[in-house]
Amino acid sequence: MSDRYFRLLERHQKLDAALRIARDPFEAVRLAAMKQMVKARLSHLFLRRPEAVLATL
Known part of the structure; x- marks a missing residue:
């Protein structure tokens, strides 16, 4: 988990x-x-991750 993603989750x-x-x-x-x-x-960050691309296939 990236620092940016973690900070956004914490802020949420x-x-x-x-x-x-x-x-x-x-x-x-x-x-x-x-x-x-x-x-x-958060959703924009998640959709850019390689795992998210594989999940949509």
């Missing part, structure tokens, strides 16, 4: 935890948007 988990305890609805929307951005980056 922290955003998820912050989202669970968020009280302000605007803060929750902001955190959810940030979580979606991190999730998109």
Whole structure:
């Protein structure tokens, strides 16, 4: 697992935890948007990996 992938996974988990305890609805929307951005980056990183190409065949 690359360092970048690990950091993104860690950030995703922290955003998820912050989202669970968020009280302000605007803060929750902001955190959810940030979580979606991190999730998109993770999926792009995963799809570039050689194992992911083999899994789609």
